Amino acid sequence: xxxxxxxxxxxxxxxxxxxxxxxxxxxxxxxxxxxxxxxxxxxxxxxxxxxxxxxxxxxxxxxxxxxxxxxxxxxxxxxxxxxxxxxxxxxxxxxxxxxxxxxxxxxxxxxxxxxxxxxxxxxxxxxxxxxxxxxxxxxxxxxxxxxxxxxxxxxxxxxxxxxxxxxxxxxxxxxxxxxxxxxxxxxxxxxxxxxxxxxxxxxxxxxxxxxxxxxxxxxxxxxxxxxxxxxxxxxxxxxxxxxxxxxxxxxxxxxxxxxxxxxxxxxxxxxxxxxxxxxxxxxxxxxxxxxxxxxxxxxxxxxxxxx
Numbered sequence: 001x002x003x004x005x006x007x008x009x010x011x012x013x014x015x016x017x018x019x020x021x022x023x024x025x026x027x028x029x030x031x032x033x034x035x036x037x038x039x040x041x042x043x044x045x046x047x048x049x050x051x052x053x054x055x056x057x058x059x060x061x062x063x064x065x066x067x068x069x070x071x072x073x074x075x076x077x078x079x080x081x082x083x084x085x086x087x088x089x090x091x092x093x094x095x096x097x098x099x100x101x102x103x104x105x106x107x108x109x110x111x112x113x114x115x116x117x118x119x120x121x122x123x124x125x126x127x128x129x130x131x132x133x134x135x136x137x138x139x140x141x142x143x144x145x146x147x148x149x150x151x152x153x154x155x156x157x158x159x160x161x162x163x164x165x166x167x168x169x170x171x172x173x174x175x176x177x178x179x180x181x182x183x184x185x186x187x188x189x190x191x192x193x194x195x196x197x198x199x200x201x202x203x204x205x206x207x208x209x210x211x212x213x214x215x216x217x218x219x220x221x222x223x224x225x226x227x228x229x230x231x232x233x234x235x236x237x238x239x240x241x242x243x244x245x246x247x248x249x250x251x252x253x254x255x256x257x258x259x260x261x262x263x264x265x266x267x268x269x270x271x272x273x274x275x276x277x278x279x280x281x282x283x284x285x286x287x288x289x290x291x292x293x294x295x296x297x298x299x300x301x302x303x304x305x306x307x
Contacts, residue, residue, distance in 0.1 A: 001029050001170065004074040004096065005061075006089050008035040008043065010134035010262060011106050012080030013142030015151065015176060017050035020061040022174035029170070032071050033064040034093065040066055042140025051143040054175075068093045076167065077123070079105040079116065083277045086112065090119040097123040102167060104128045104153055108199075108262070109277030110185075110192050113156075126164070127184035128153035129191045133259050146259040150177045152191075154184030189229075189238045194248040195261065196278045197225035200299045202264040203273070210257020213249070221295065223249060228293045229282060235289045267306060275303055 003023075005016030016033060023029040033043060048059040065071060074096045081089045086107065097103070101123035105112045108129070116125045132147035151171060155161060161182040171178035181187055201212050201222050212218045226245045233240060241247070266273040279300035286293035 001075045002032065002073060003029060003170075004032045004034055004071055004077045004093065006034045006077055006079045006093060007081035007085070008033050008039060008048070008064075008142070009080060009082070009136055010142060010144075011130060011132065012078070013048060013050060013136065014052065014132060014134045014144055014149070015078065015080065015106065015130070015171075016061070017048050017057070017059040017142060018052075018174045018176055019171075020048070020059045021050070021057055024060060024062050030062045032074070033061045034066070034068070034071065034089075035064060036066040038139040039136060040064055042138075046140055049141045051137075051141070053144055053149070068096055071096050073098060074101055076170075077101060077103045079103065079107060079112075081107065082272070083107055083109055083112070083274045084272055086115055087119050090116055094120055094122070099123070102126065102164070104167070106130050106151065107277070108192070108195055108274060109281065110188055111277070111281060124155070126153050126155055127188050129188050131191060133255065133261070135262065135265055146256045148177065150179070152179050152181055152184060152187040154181040158182040183239075185238060186240075189233045189240070190244070190248075193226050193229045193233065193240075193244060194251050196229060196282065197222045197248075198252055199261040199263040199274075199278050200225060200296075200303065202261045203267050203303060204299055206264070206268070208257060208264075209252055209255045209259040213253055219249075221299075222252070224295045225299070228286070228291075228296055231291050232282065232285050232289060232293070235291060236285075267303075273303075273307060275300070275307060279303065 005012045020031040024031050043064045050057045050059050099122050103123045103125040113127050131150040134144040137143045168180040263273050279296050282296040
């Protein structure tokens with residue numbers, strides 16, 4: 001199988017790194033990194049230095065490139081870009097996909113699969129996501145800061161789930177905690193109701209997880225944002241358990257107290273952020289569905305000023 005990792009940031013570096021560490025040069029699977037800039041040059045020169053909870057590794061993919069024409073056909077394309085670069089990256093590698101190709105997005109957000117399907121003329125686009133905190137530490141270096149590393153994915157049609165068992169086996173074979181789901185929308189929204197509010201409040205306050213949850217006002221804001229997402233998700237037909245908000249707060253508390261969200265790190269570094277898939281999406285969805293989301297509107301307005 002020819003596997004393209006589209007975007008070698010914190011997520012792409014971690015999961016792509018694990019795949020390349022296991023398979024590159026030692027199996028019938030070929031792992032290709034699609035990256036750019038100084039990060040790409042460092043990977044080409046020295047390999048990817050991957051620092052995880054299990055250890056530190058130097059990873060060398062079969063190929064690292066910024067030119068889709070050099071990549072050749074892809075059986076599996078794993079998208080790990082930022083949301084604001086999603087469509088451009090998809091158009092760039094569309095020619096590398098066939099009708100039999102599988103596309104697995106691991107971005108934050110609940111509308112990513114729909115956005116990819118609107119751009120890609122070929123290939124089956126799955127739902128997917130991950131629970132991890134990881135980031136580029138410098139050119140050629142990706143570090144995991146927290147999270148379980150859990151990866152979930154699945155098709156739109158539950159009847160098709162067994163078709164993708166080989167991909168689950170491929171991921172698990174590389175030491176990735178991957179789970180194929182017949183109802184992938186549930187884990188997708190389960191992640192979103194947790195990470196969206198935490199991204200918004202950590203970015204707004206500049207505090208890591210532990211400090212946000214220890215502050216009564218910040219914690220109340222997180223809980224209120226989660227309740228707004230719950231209302232929107234249930235309106236969309238997502239079958240959350242009744243205790244989803246408290247479970248999500250517990251999930252946040254299980255992270256290391258020093259954990260920061262990727263959006264918070266982007267604000268701190270002066271980078272472009274993924275405000276669009278978190279608070280902006282909820283403001284839009286609330287308006288479309290007629291569900292009040294005043295806390296999302298408030299957080300969005302304040303963060304938009306910083307952007």
